Each structure stands twice: as C-alpha cells, then as structure tokens.
Amino acid sequence: METDHTLLDAARRMDKEALVKIFDLYSPALYKYALRLCSDPVTADHIVGDVFAKLLDQLAAGNGPKDNLRSYLYETTYHRLIDEARYSKHRAPIEVSDLVRPDVSSGFLGLEDKILFQQILHAIHTDLTNDQRHVIVLRFMEGFSLRETAAILGKTANHVKVIQNRAIAKLHKSLEPQDVQKVMSAPRIRSVSYPREHHRLSPRIHT
Secondary structure (H helix, E strand, O other): OOOHHHHHHHHHOOOHHHHHHHHHHHHHHHHHHHHHHHOOHHHHHHHHHHHHHHHHHHHHOOOOOOOOHHHHHHHHHHHHHHHHHHHOOOOOOOOHHHHOOOOOOOOOOOHHHHHHHHHHHHHHHHHOOHHHHHHHHHHHHOOOOHHHHHHHHOOOHHHHHHHHHHHHHHHHHHOOHHHHHHHHOOHHHHHOOOOOOOOOOOHHHHO
C-alpha cells in the first residue's frame, strides 16, 4: 500500500492517478466528518470539494503537507467548517434519522446500538459547544489520538483533554452514563456511512 509520502511526491508532480487516488482514499471520511458537523449534505460536499481544491493549489505552488496527509486534510476541513459556521446565518435543522444511516451490509450495529448512537448524536448537536462537538467527533468517531486532535484544532493536548472531559460530562448529564460509555468506546461507530448523493470531484484533477 502506498504511503502518504509516496502519494504526495507524485501529487506534487500533478500526477493524475495520484491525485485521484488521494481523493478516493480520503474524501468519504472527510465527507462524513463534515456532515456530522454541518448536518447538510450539499454543504458537506462543497466543503470537501473546497478542501481538495486548496490541496491542489498548495501542491501546485510547492507547498502543502510534507507528511501526515490525513491530519492535514482534517485540519483544512475543520477550518472550512468554522468559516461556514461563521458566515452562515442559519444551520440546517438536525434530523438524526438522516445523519445515522448504517451500512446495511455491515451488520455491525444492532437496533439497541442504533438507538443509543442516535441519542448520542442528538446530544452532541444540541448540548455541546462547537469546540466540544469537534473534539468528540474527531476523538471518538474519526479515531484521532489526543495529540492528533490537538494538531487539527490548533490547540494544546491538555486543552483538548479539558474540552473532551467537559463534553463527556455534559453528555453524561443528558444520557445514561453507561450508554455514553458503551457507544463512545465501541470502534464500530466509525463504520457508520453516509450516501454521497452530491459527490463531486474538483474539475482540475481531470486536467
């Protein structure tokens, strides 16, 4: 399997195959991350498109990530989400049934876990601050370490840990503590998938 370093070397030469491979490898996860935070499929898709457009611009200029492409892309997505929230006058209403669409072929989530996961997502969107929401999604749904999450958010690891602890305390108040622990600690929650109805690839990749 190719490493980020190998793909980036090829991408800096504007190698079409490498650029498409990077998009195919990372865009589904970035889309899920954006959708979890903005709750709107069209906005999430545009954000992902903007992220890869920026990556292309950076690589073409001889800049961009030297390694750890995944963290770089999540960091760019995070800042794009912040910009979107700052300039948007309203946020799309949260429909948990639209957000939680487990892959029917996976069989990972039973009915009880689906209900718990829906409750967790609803609490994340209604009870947490923006920082707390990002930390919980990155740490427990995207699987980033404390240090990686801190790098993405531009904060210290200690600050992220404080935000995380406060977020979990809030969730404990909203839900049964054992339910929070059960769902948050299960790696299978990261298998939740979303439809790419508005999938778009930056046209410049095809040139």
